[in-house]
Amino acid sequence: MHSKRRKSLYCWLGLSPFLIVVLFPYATMLSVALKQKDEIFTFQATWWPSSLYLNNFIELFTERGFGRALFNSIYISVGATLLSIAVAIPAAYALSRLRMPGKNIFRTYLLITQMISPIVLIVGLFRLFAALGMINDLHALIIAHSAFYMAFAVWMLQSYFDTIPRDLEEAAWLDGASHVHAFIRIFLPLCVPGIAVTALFTFVNSWNEFAMSLTMLRQGAMQTAPVKIAFLTGTLYETEWNIIMAATLIATVPVAIIFAAIQNYLLRGLALGGVK
Amino acid sequence: MTAVTTGLRPRTRLWRRSAALTGLLLAAPSFFLSAFVIGYPIFDVIRMSISDVNRFGKIRGFAGLDNFLTAFADPIFIQSTWQTLIWTVTVVGGAVLVAVPIAVILNEDFHGRAIARTIVLLPWAVSLAMTALVWRFVVNGDFGTLNLALTSLGLPFKNHPWLADGTSAFAIVILVGILVSVPFTVTIIIGGLTSISDELYEAAAIDGARPFQRFRYITLPLLSPFLQIAVVLNVIYVFNSFPIIWIMTNGGPANGTDILITYVYKQAFAFGKMDVAAAGSVMMFAMLLGFSILYLHMTRSGRSSHAQ
Numbered sequence: 001m002h003s004k005r006r007k008s009l010y011c012w013l014g015l016s017p018f019l020i021v022v023l024f025p026y027a028t029m030l031s032v033a034l035k036q037k038d039e040i041f042t043f044q045a046t047w048w049p050s051s052l053y054l055n056n057f058i059e060l061f062t063e064r065g066f067g068r069a070l071f072n073s074i075y076i077s078v079g080a081t082l083l084s085i086a087v088a089i090p091a092a093y094a095l096s097r098l099r100m101p102g103k104n105i106f107r108t109y110l111l112i113t114q115m116i117s118p119i120v121l122i123v124g125l126f127r128l129f130a131a132l133g134m135i136n137d138l139h140a141l142i143i144a145h146s147a148f149y150m151a152f153a154v155w156m157l158q159s160y161f162d163t164i165p166r167d168l169e170e171a172a173w174l175d176g177a178s179h180v181h182a183f184i185r186i187f188l189p190l191c192v193p194g195i196a197v198t199a200l201f202t203f204v205n206s207w208n209e210f211a212m213s214l215t216m217l218r219q220g221a222m223q224t225a226p227v228k229i230a231f232l233t234g235t236l237y238e239t240e241w242n243i244i245m246a247a248t249l250i251a252t253v254p255v256a257i258i259f260a261a262i263q264n265y266l267l268r269g270l271a272l273g274g275v276k
Numbered sequence: 277m278t279a280v281t282t283g284l285r286p287r288t289r290l291w292r293r294s295a296a297l298t299g300l301l302l303a304a305p306s307f308f309l310s311a312f313v314i315g316y317p318i319f320d321v322i323r324m325s326i327s328d329v330n331r332f333g334k335i336r337g338f339a340g341l342d343n344f345l346t347a348f349a350d351p352i353f354i355q356s357t358w359q360t361l362i363w364t365v366t367v368v369g370g371a372v373l374v375a376v377p378i379a380v381i382l383n384e385d386f387h388g389r390a391i392a393r394t395i396v397l398l399p400w401a402v403s404l405a406m407t408a409l410v411w412r413f414v415v416n417g418d419f420g421t422l423n424l425a426l427t428s429l430g431l432p433f434k435n436h437p438w439l440a441d442g443t444s445a446f447a448i449v450i451l452v453g454i455l456v457s458v459p460f461t462v463t464i465i466i467g468g469l470t471s472i473s474d475e476l477y478e479a480a481a482i483d484g485a486r487p488f489q490r491f492r493y494i495t496l497p498l499l500s501p502f503l504q505i506a507v508v509l510n511v512i513y514v515f516n517s518f519p520i521i522w523i524m525t526n527g528g529p530a531n532g533t534d535i536l537i538t539y540v541y542k543q544a545f546a547f548g549k550m551d552v553a554a555a556g557s558v559m560m561f562a563m564l565l566g567f568s569i570l571y572l573h574m575t576r577s578g579r580s581s582h583a584q
Contacts, residue, residue, distance in 0.1 A: 004385070004386065004387070005387065007384065007386055008386035008387035008388065011381050011384055011386040011389075011392070012386075012388070012392065014377065014381050015378060015381055015382075015392055015396070018374065018378055018396065018458070019392070019395050019396070021455060022395055022396065022398055022399055022455070023395065024414065024421070024425075025407065025410040025411060025414060027421070028410060028413060028414050028421045029410055031421070032413065040419055083309075086305075087305040087306040087309055088306060090301075090302035090303070090305065090306075091302060091303045091305070091306040091307075093302060094298070094299040094300075094302040094303045095303070098295045098296070098298060098299035098302070099292060099295055099296060099299070100295065100296045100298075100299025100300055100303070101296055101300070102300075103299075106303055106307070109307070109310075110306075110310075113310045113314050115512055115564065115568070116314060116318070116561075117512070117513075117516035119516050119518045119537055119541075120321075120516060120537070120540075120557050120560050120561060121314065121317040121318065121321060121557070122540075122541065122544070122557075123317075123320075123321055123324065123540075123544045123550055123553050123554050123557060124316070124317025124318065124319075124320040124321040124324075124554075124557075125313070125317045126544075127317070127320055127324075127333055127550075128313070128316055128317050128320065130333065143309075143313060144313055146309065147309050147310045147312070147313030147314055148310075148313070148314070150306055150309060150310060151310070154306060204401060207403070208402070208403030208404065208405070208406075209403075210403060210404060210405040210518070210519045211518045211519065211541075215545065226403045226405040226406060227405075229405070229406065229409060230405055230409060230523055233409065233412075233523075241413055241419075244409065244413075245410070245413070248406050248409060248410060251403070251406060252401075252402045252403065252406050255401055255402070255403075256398060256401040256402060258401075259397070259398075259400065259401030260394045260397075260398070260401070263393070263394065263397050
């Protein structure tokens with residue numbers, strides 16, 4: 001016991017430089033978000049705000065239209081998650097369970113789509129959605145995000161589907177259930193945890209995406225939260241960091257909590273499927 | 277066809293064929309979604325790169341290699357290419373160097389490991405744009421918290437403007453790049469570490485191997501396929517990384533932190549040169565493709581020489 005305690009100390013000491021660098025920005029966010037504007041631009045900067053000042057958060061929603069940006073982000077992220085899961089489940093089921101021609105070609109194809117970054121294609125993507133009349137349309141981002149995050153969802157789901165024994169479905173078929181019935185009643189309920197983790201991961205990715213949203217949503221009212229926040233720095237004569245940090249806290253903390261909750265599953269999923 | 281009446285075999289063949297058809301039908305939506313959103317823009321970017329395009333995106337005619345030549349004649353393009361190389365090599369190299377010891381520690385059994393893992397992976401959960409924005413404030417010369425922390429440690433950094441000159445700004449964005457690349461790299465390396473069986477270490481310990489020797493002669497060789505995956509995927513991500521530089525420096529000061537992706541973005545959306553931007557994108561494709569082929573070639577020749 002004693003030696004484990006000493007080992008823990010060394011482990012934490014070894015990690016501490018990196019942990020400090022990771023946590024430093026959060027301390028900054030919190031410190032600045034709770035300050036009044038004048039307090040930031042003093043000659044002698046301080047860590048602790050002189051009093052807890054929550055008006056930054058209120059001002060964000062009442063005067064800066066941040067509520068609308070949050071709504072846009074949620075709309076896009078939920079839509080992209082639903083669409084990519086909806087197309088990924090059948091594809092992953094086919095890869096996991098069915099003999100079909102061109103399976104390896106399809107796998108390679110998915111891999112290639114992951115090697116191409118949306119930002120290299122940004123000019124083409126902009127023109128594609130402009131031709132469809134979908135610039136400033138949240139649905140354009142739903143389609144674009146789900147196309148880019150789908151391959152990862154297929155891998156995660158397939159690696160999860162592979163762990164579900166076939167016997168269960170086969171037993172249901174023998175009992176006279178149709179394939180569709182067995183899939184919906186027997187197979188899907190068993191896969192809920194895997195689907196949930198994949199969905200959350202897709203949600204986080206879509207929530208955090210910047211370049212495509214920046215390019216295709218060009219009206220202030222259509223911007224997503226990260227883009228809105230980035231614009232708060234550029235449009236004003238004097239950058240109001242207190243407002244920006246308050247917005248950053250709202251946009252990052254809930255997502256970070258979701259991510260922390262699923263990271264263990266993610267580690268396992270990556271080890272099983274994506275990397276292999 | 278005559279076999280229809282003779283029992284099991286044709287039924288299984290029919291079932292197989294219908295399974296194949298079902299499989300294709302099930303995979304079709306995902307195929308068409310990405311073919312539409314990813315495939316068409318690829319075609320369009322390639323077409324634009326060899327066309328004369330006006331600032332509203334209308335194609336006026338065939339331009340041959342003019343757009344590529346325009347890019348090559350632009351000193352900022354050449355500078356951005358070099359900076360992309362430096363950016364990619366230092367960020368990926370730095371991330372792997374930092375991630376290996378962290379992953380080794382996180383793979384040990386110690387008190388509070390779950391908390392430590394969560395903190396290490398935290399930068400992955402946060403939008404790159406937000407991370408970049410907060411760091412832009414942290415390194416702000418006049419009221420940033422980095423100078424506040426450094427001066428309170430007695431170091432002479434009061435009002436030091438970190439992002440004001442090209443070299444120091446580039447160093448800062450590279451460090452932030454490393455920070456955000458570590459969590460993913462750690463994840464892959466932990467996956468590798470858990471695949472190494474404890475018996476190997478026990479056997480080595482019996483033979484009297486010291487911890488560093490165990491790391492050098494067991495961990496590192498068995499980890500190398502995972503390190504390769506981490507390097508390849510990171511090269512792709514980092515090469516294409518946009519928000520950190522865009523938000524922290526916008527490629528400045530004086531293009532000192534511009535990489536190809538910010539160069540392309542500016543050509544398209546600030547200067548209205550869609551065709552030159554497309555040519556830049558095509559060259560970025562070519563570089564990544566060249567890198568992938570080189571990687572495949574190296575691993576293949578590495579494996580075959582190993583087999584001999």
